[in-house]
Amino acid sequence: MSTSNRYDVIVIGGGHNGLICAAYLAKAGRKVLVLERRHVLGGAAVTEELYPGFKFSVCSYVVSLFRPHIIRDLELAKHGFDLIPLECSHLPLPDGDSLCRWADAHETRREIARFSARDAEIYPEFGLAMSKLSHFVKAMIDSPAPDPASLNPRELANLLRLGGQLKELGPDLMHLQMRLLTMSAVDFLDLWFESDILKAPMSVSGIIGTFLGVRSPGTAYVLLHHYMGEIDGAFRSWGFSRGGTGQVSMACARAAQSYGAEIRTECSVDRVLLKNASACGVVLENGDEIFAQTVVSGVDPQRTFFGFVGEENLDPEFAAQIRRYKLRGSSAKVNYAVDKLPMFGRTENDLHLRGDIAIAPSIAYLEKAYDQAKYGDFSDRPYLNIVIPSLVDPTVAPPGKHIVSCFVQYAPYKIKEGPEHWPKRSDALGDTVTDTIEEYCPGFRDSILFRQVLTPWDLEQEFGLTEGNIFHGELSQEQLLFQRPAAGWARYRTPISNLWMCGSGTHPGGGIMGAPGELAAKTMLGGGGV
Template sequence: MPMQYDAIIIGGGHNGLVTAFYLARAGLKVHVCEARDVVGGACVTEEFAPGFRNSTASYTVSLLQDKVACDMNLAEHGLKIVNRPLNNFLPLERDYLKVGPGVTEREVARFSKKDAAALPAYDARLEVLADQLRRLALKTPPGRGLKGMAAMAAQGWPLLGLSGPEQRDLFNLFTRSAREFLDGWFESDPIKAVLGFDSIVGHFASPDTPGSAYVLLHHVFGQVNGIKGAWGHAIGGMGSITQAMARACEEKGVSIGLEEPVAYVNVGGGTARGVTLADGRVLDAPIIASNVGPALLFGQLIDRSDLPDDFARAIDGYACGSGTFRMNVALSELPEFSVLKEPGHHHGAGIIIAPSLDYMDRAYTGAKAYGWSARPIVEMLIPSTLDDTLAPPGSHVASLFCQQFAPRLPDGQSWDDVREKVADLIVDTVTAHAPNFKRSIIARQIHSPLDLERKFGLIGGDIFHGRISLDQLWAARPVLGHGDHRMPIKGLYLCGSGAHPGGGVTGAPGHNAAREILADRPLFKLRA
């Protein structure tokens, strides 16, 4: 006899846990199916060498919704987040740029007094526009019919309150390239590099690609400990977020099954009936919420014949592949940067190795042609400078978050054949700025785009479950007409990063999906 639940969540990542929590809090009997042997999806902390632990995939905190953290009492369940001492550090050939509270204008003035003078207006403008994203993050995008039209009007109406210049900049952010947008404000390469880096994070595109300016905005609408636009570190690594979420779920009666990969979603008569696990077990429920991405859900877990033809064609065109290569390294000592050797706040910042927008553009064109660039883009974080639980005394761990690596290699190559070679290139890229880096490496953990797909179910290694572009945002995420989390099979919902407002450790898609599921509750025969 199949196990009976009110709701089954496919995938125990952070958004799946958020959905499970809200449904269980409302009285539903909820079960989470997690394919791996640890809960948390791509938001986990793992030991990758004896005594060295780090956030395996997702690696930094900013976008986590305060409402979600408060509702789930994550602090009471052990979550502690500390702010970075600096936001970013950009090492250059003979100089550097620091970006963070109280230092940015002074630092930028060394390169351009005009740019330093423009920063307050730029920050204020971006903050106004980021507030629009914050306002929409916990709202359900409009669906179809009269209800959808009413939601569209209600959510769009506040935009009319923006001034003319603010409306123009918002339009430009959605349509123009990051370079075009930043060129309208600044003249010096270093500040444009630091700000423009956000436009290509998880986005396999050039900063010259139209629409890349929005990705820049997507990364700045978060906050940490009440400070808007700040970045932070979860003590114990990112897994401490999902471990706290799991405890909150279990407190509400959620059952979490580990090593329970879902083979397919059972559908009958256009209605979701439950899931069949890879080991053959069947779990029944009238509500299925998928925390896996649309490409995985509709490409592998659902029979195409169960989908309407128009939806199937639309989802065929859903773009995945964020061009990310991820590494963790165990270090015997801190990197000594040629331009700033002594230990300092810069070691606790996001260290960006990409000195200009031109460098980023060349990295993309190189990756598009050959699979990766000879001069890759690397962001390095050293979380052990803020968290002594991650490494033995005197040692450190570093996260290397690398951009512009083709999800699929040309000429039939496999990432399995070149991953070590590419990892060496990344290490050499960092060592060019910190000469002691290579010799200080004790161990390393490598995740190519293919590794990210196999280990975490991220198709094409896409950390966002799908491209962050105008055609795949808001009411069109994953496809137009299904932005309200309701998929074309009755009882099937999307609760992960492939739904609005997109990727990052936000909890917003899970929160919003749970609200819509509970709104539809009278449509289902539930155990409760």
């Protein structure tokens, strides 16, 4: 491996966006170096064997919005990118009943009809309307954010094009779109459905990774993301990455390396090297300096600017904007290795467990969970999104044993004792999750071989996610598009010349999507950044 200390580009952070950005830049002939602090690549899209024989998707656990053209551009399938679709969404209920939504429309209709015959028929109409709307959103996530303040003719043309697409929706859908942008997830679903049992699991899509409740205004918009889940270029479902989500990152890394990028792990950046207020390299924690024409940060905006650049080097107005940028982590992750499959209410076979399982039995349950978080506690009965990837991917667990991965909300970063007290509450949070599952799957506790609890504090300390926010900043509307991460700085450029951003804290945001990394690279290549 080359030990040069002069590069065209240094990418800080070997998460999937950093690696994708590096791959595109290397493919375009740039000499690229990726620096990862941890011993493994992937950032939050990482696979680790925490317990012998069990390979955990430690943080992010499903793939939905990954841009299909990135798979083609970087030949990721050749490098090990392999998705297995989630088959269903299962909602076990406290009384032993359950609702499972399947790819099979008729089966889903019969399932929903047990709770509301009316909702069962509306359900596909809702899906169709959301698909039409998400077509509009898709256009936005596949291009850099429009800049409404610009008078540049090309910008205006872009805006007009987007406006034209909005108009094409027709008045009914356009009104719906406006509602979607402003309403709460529950209010929006109330426009369509009557059954709480259907609305509760649907509404949670609106709160994932935000510090908001399902009745908070603005949460409806995030529902759309569930309808954009795109695998294989068609609007479809979500997927497991074979070998865990780390394999997505590893495929990106192998692609980057195949184009000549250099990747170093256990290489912690201390700060961005500045010369005349312009980035010219990085200083590592061990004091080594590495020089580059351009530095790209794949880490979140606060860590980038306050951690690596330093507030003293920022314009006060910009610094204030970044400080106001909301991270507010609200979720935790609990991973289990188990020796028995938890059945969640149905015992005839395991098909209902091959998708995601939601512990979200009612809207009141979700609101109550949020109430506790508002006042600095984690929910004593949290919303859980559970997957068992080992059912469809035998490479992640020994035969007959399983991985149970639980996304847990709410677990606020700022607990009332203060975030630094999280390590003392970690076991209690883990027990809460175990107890919650035990209520639906008696015997679950006894099947546990190993448990990992990642509190928001752990997500920050271990994975560098400021305040434990899984999306590098909430996906709330005031932090999207041309305002992500700050008004006027949504095009991957920063006020520090030669310093760019490519992480989930930039447009179009978080999730294993790859778009920020790709769009950052393309913007840099097109705009003279490198």
